[in-house]
Amino acid sequence: MLKLSRHVKRAIRPTHPAGLCLRRWLSTEVGLWDDLETRGFISQVTKPEKLRDALKSRQAVYSGVDPTARSLHVGHLLPMMCLLHFHIRGHHIIPLIGGATALIGDPSGRSTERPHLERAKVEANMNALTSTVETFFERASLYAASRHSDSTHATSKVVVRNNIEWFDTMGLLEFVRTVGVHARVNGMLARESVQSRLNSQQGISFAEFSYQLLQAYDFVVLNKREGCTIQIGGSDQWGNIVAGIDLISRTHPETEQSEASATEKGFGITVPLLTTASGEKIGKSAGNAVWLNDSLTSVFDFYQYFLRTTDEDVERLLKLFTLVPLEKVEEVMQIHRAKPEDRTAQKLLADEVTDLVHTGDGLRNAHAATRLLFDTDVSNTRAADAVAALSGDPRLHYVDREQLFSTPVSKLAVNARIVASNSAAKQLVSMGGLYLNGKPVQQGQTVTPGDLLDERVVILRSGKSNHAILVLK
Numbered sequence: 001m002l003k004l005s006r007h008v009k010r011a012i013r014p015t016h017p018a019g020l021c022l023r024r025w026l027s028t029e030v031g032l033w034d035d036l037e038t039r040g041f042i043s044q045v046t047k048p049e050k051l052r053d054a055l056k057s058r059q060a061v062y063s064g065v066d067p068t069a070r071s072l073h074v075g076h077l078l079p080m081m082c083l084l085h086f087h088i089r090g091h092h093i094i095p096l097i098g099g100a101t102a103l104i105g106d107p108s109g110r111s112t113e114r115p116h117l118e119r120a121k122v123e124a125n126m127n128a129l130t131s132t133v134e135t136f137f138e139r140a141s142l143y144a145a146s147r148h149s150d151s152t153h154a155t156s157k158v159v160v161r162n163n164i165e166w167f168d169t170m171g172l173l174e175f176v177r178t179v180g181v182h183a184r185v186n187g188m189l190a191r192e193s194v195q196s197r198l199n200s201q202q203g204i205s206f207a208e209f210s211y212q213l214l215q216a217y218d219f220v221v222l223n224k225r226e227g228c229t230i231q232i233g234g235s236d237q238w239g240n241i242v243a244g245i246d247l248i249s250r251t252h253p254e255t256e257q258s259e260a261s262a263t264e265k266g267f268g269i270t271v272p273l274l275t276t277a278s279g280e281k282i283g284k285s286a287g288n289a290v291w292l293n294d295s296l297t298s299v300f301d302f303y304q305y306f307l308r309t310t311d312e313d314v315e316r317l318l319k320l321f322t323l324v325p326l327e328k329v330e331e332v333m334q335i336h337r338a339k340p341e342d343r344t345a346q347k348l349l350a351d352e353v354t355d356l357v358h359t360g361d362g363l364r365n366a367h368a369a370t371r372l373l374f375d376t377d378v379s380n381t382r383a384a385d386a387v388a389a390l391s392g393d394p395r396l397h398y399v400d401r402e403q404l405f406s407t408p409v410s411k412l413a414v415n416a417r418i419v420a421s422n423s424a425a426k427q428l429v430s431m432g433g434l435y436l437n438g439k440p441v442q443q444g445q446t447v448t449p450g451d452l453l454d455e456r457v458v459i460l461r462s463g464k465s466n467h468a469i470l471v472l473k
Contacts, residue, residue, distance in 0.1 A: 032089050038326055039319040041082050043235045043272040046245060051267045054229065061086050061230035062222055064163070064215070066098035066106060068117065070128035071293035072136065074305070075282055077321055077353075078271045080136060082232050087137070087158065088144045088323075094228060095133045096218060099126045099164035104211050108193040108236040126162065132293055133160050136357065143356045147323055163218050179217050182250040188212060191239035212243045219244030219266060220251055230267045241268035274320070277312035292357050298393040299358045300386075303366035306350035307343075311336075314345040322352035365389035372459060373467050377438070383457035387471055398473050404458070405448070409441045410434065413460050416468035428462055435461040 033052050036042055045051060063079045065072065072080065083093045102122045105115075117125075137158040170178075188194065191212060197204035219241075222228035231241050245266035252265060274282040290305045291297040297305075309317060314336070318329045336345040354363045368385035375381070390396045397416050404412070410425035413434055419425040426443065428434045434441045437451060437459050451458050452472070460468040 032085060032091075035326075036082065036085060040316060041078070041085075041269075041271050041320065043270045044238055044268075045270075046242070046266075046268045051230070051269075054267065055091075058091055059086075059230055060092040060094060060222070060226050060228040061232060062094035062096050062161075062219075062228050063232040064096035064098050064101075064218060065129070065133070066102040067122055067125035067129040068102055069289075069291075070125045071132045071291045071296055072129070073289035073291050075274065075289070076292075078274050078282075079232050079234065080133075080140075081321060082269070082271055084137070084140050084144065084323075086230075087141070087156075092226070092228075093137075093158060094222060094226060095137065095158065095160045096222070097126055097130050097133065097160060097162040097164075098215075098218075099123070099162045100167035101163060101211060101214050101218075102126070104207050104214060106193075106208075106211050106215075106240075108234075108240065126164070128293075130160050130162065134158070136292060139359050140356055142359070144323055161222070163214070163221075166217075166221050167214070175217075179213050179220075179247070182247055183213055187246070188243070191243070193236070193239055212240045213247075215240040216244040216247040220247050223248050223266060229265060230269065232269045232271065235270045235273045238268070238270050241270065244268070277310060282317075294358065294362070295392050298390050299354065299362045299366050300369040300389040300393065302358065303350050303354045303363070303370070303389075306353050307346050309346050309349055311340055311345075314349055318345060318349050318352075322349065322356065324348070324352060362389070372453070372457075372469070373461075375438070381453065383454035387457065387469065390469060393469075395467050396469050396471065398471050400473050404470060404472060405446060407446065409436055409445050409447060409460065410443075412447070412470065413462060413468065416460060416470065418460060418462045418466040418468045433463055435459075 033055055061083065063083055065076060065079075080095075083095065087093045099122065102117060102125070103119065105117075137160075141156075141158070188209065189198070193212075194204060194209060197208070215237075219228070219231055231244060233241050245268055248266040276282060289297075290302060292302075294302070306317070306321075315329065315333050318324055318332070319326065324332070332345050332348055336342070350366075351363060354366050358366070365385040365388045368381050368383075369387075369389035371381045372383065372386040387396065395416075399412075407415070410419070410429055411422065413419040413428075414422055414425050419428060419434070425434065429441050429443050432440045436445070436447070437453065438461070447458055447470075449455075453459070456472045458470050460470065
């Protein structure tokens with residue numbers, strides 16, 4: 001289980017920014033391309049003027065992710081949000097799971113070969129990731145619809161595809177005749193992902209070298225089957241995307257007479273590599289990913305991750321990870337700059353992204369958990385909401401009634417691993433540093449039925465930030 005508790009050192013109580021309406025913000029009157037550019041989604045693009053013209057009519061657009069894990073993490077939000085912007089403006093979006101390509105391993109952005117995953121592991125990840133992506137777009141569509149009363153596209157169903165559909169029954173000879181015959185080795189060798197590895201001591205395997213052809217063929221298949229004309233990927237995917245556009249042009253006989261028409265059958269967009277002001281990858285925290293699946297990262301920790309966003313990063317993330325209109329972002333940032341200690345922008349960011357990924361119920365639960373852990377008065381907090389937000393969290397402990405009421409609070413704190421030993425617990429009590437529901441504990445004190453919140457929960461805290469939530473079984 002992923003543990004983020006050591007990173008949740010400083011939590012901020014949630015309050016909605018004063019004077020700001022949090023609903024009915026989205027406006028589809030702003031042109032899609034202008035909105036994407038201004039928000040910072042565009043790193044590179046093929047034929048930008050022709051793409052802008054193409055967007056005047058409905059297009060099909062896809063973005064892929066390989067199932068190297070069983071969930072998306074926060075770093076995946078950027079291409080997913082880019083797809084969402086297309087979706088809510090009526091374009092056909094295709095999230096693609098790379099069930100086949102994950103068996104090979106993408107060399108892009110890698111100095112060494114990726115560890116090979118067993119097929120059974122890839123299949124397990126594939127099924128879980130498909131569910132995660134489907135859930136994301138179901139919830140994101142509801143989020144978008146709730147912020148624009150005239151939206152007619154946001155609630156249309158998004159179908160997730162998997163490239164195992166066309167690769168699983170394709171033999172080597174068929175692949176070579178279908179794809180390999182059109183591939184030009186000099187172009188493949190020129191890709192940055194290949195060049196960097198060729199010049200390294202380890203080199204590059206044939207499997208990784210051929211990865212770009214598999215991804216290119218994905219674009220060809222989606223172009224033929226679903227009329228897909230646009231691929232979105234991370235900035236490290238530029239070479240693979242261009243390879244796909246080139247393969248489309250080579251596999252369409254009708255385009256041989258016209259290079260222009262060939263180019264217009266495929267466009268590529270890359271989104272920037274998203275890092276914090278300190279250079280750390282967004283979605284990574286000391287090597288631990290912040291997952292969208294609440295069984296891997298609790299809703300509370302997800303919420304707190306965005307609540308702790310730095311002043312240097314918050315405006316950019318509001319533009320990229322929410323549907324808050326740009327003029328509203330500027331209004332919020334003016335309030336924030338005038339009084340940064342109120343963290344108005346961070347509270348809005350955490351609220352919006354949690355609502356987007358975990359729905360309004362998840363946001364309410366995250367608020368409840370934050371109050372339960374960090375407010376001195378928790379009498380009006382629904383403990384059940386807080387427990388839901390902390391599902392799977394290592395700070396959550398289920399105890400039986402006899403153990404809860406007969407064991408000294410100091411010993412309960414040791415059992416919950418927020419104090420190292422019995423002697424340390426006694427010393428902490430004598431110093432007034434061990435708390436039960438926000439109040440200092442006395443020597444020998446035990447939990448009573450009157451201490452229970454919602455007749456089920458008590459909160460232990462040692463020092464300022466080490467918490468344990470004890471829940472009656």
